[in-house]
Amino acid sequence: MTKRIPHDEVSTEITAPPEAVYALISDVTRMGEWSPECVRAVWVRGATGPVVGARFKAWNKGGRGPAWFNWPVVTAAEPGREFAFNRSGPAIGSYTWRYVLTPTATGTRVTESFDADKLLGPVMTWLTEKWTGSPDRDADLRRGMTTTLARLKGAAEAA
Template identity: 45%
Template sequence: MKQELSSDTVERHIEASPESLYDIVSDVTRTPELSPEIRSCTWVRGATGPAVGARFRAINTTGGHSVWPNWPVVVTADRGREFAFTRTEPFCGTLEWKYRFIPEGSGTRVVESYTVTEPITAVGWFIIDTLGGLHDRPGDLHAGMTTTLDRLAALAESPT
């Protein structure tokens, strides 16, 4: 069955400054602390931190036997405002992931979203659905974004 994937957004208020939240999210080496689908992230090709054009290697997992690498590139690195990257995979199109940080009262509204900018092919959906066992990819991604922002809040709001 072919699934549809276009875009989605999750928002959450977190009692922390936009800059401190940006610093956590844009340090991609910390992504496994936040995302349930990321096993590891490392900067590559000389990159050492968030900057437009910086690349990193991500190892994704669905918690089962499916594990796959991808090599995102940072497209926005505006401290305290926005961090975004794109990832392109063979047959699985291109997705842009974005985190926006909006001052709100004594904290920040964090908006995480993705947009499909190059569609997933029929072969890609076969891999995702049949081989990967991901029968509700839009639902999986939405749940993952919710978990990510919950973990970000727990991390940022906990006393150090």
């Protein structure tokens, strides 16, 4: 079983203004277009968009195992600057996913990161490794962030 890391991040340059990139990434209903693991998300409990405190339901699928879902809550929603959410719960740890947007001369530098406020416990880490078929969940998350940003870049630059 691999020891988990509490933080990782990936960045890319996108030739589009920060406000346009923010509009794409903060629309969680489109997350399935960008993420290789989060296949679907919908706003819940009366939420209709990205505001601090809004909740959404996210369905994930990784590797060969079963799909799962969680109920993230938006923790930062600053148009053109930052979008973040936290997903936590019994036995699943507490992870904050963040997208920071920095204006550049040609568009936007986007940094996607995660911070584990509370890492998965050993039993859930083992189960996750079995479900995904991967012995290194953190490497999976890094690949997922790289893929997410590449797909986001393609959509933003095509618009």
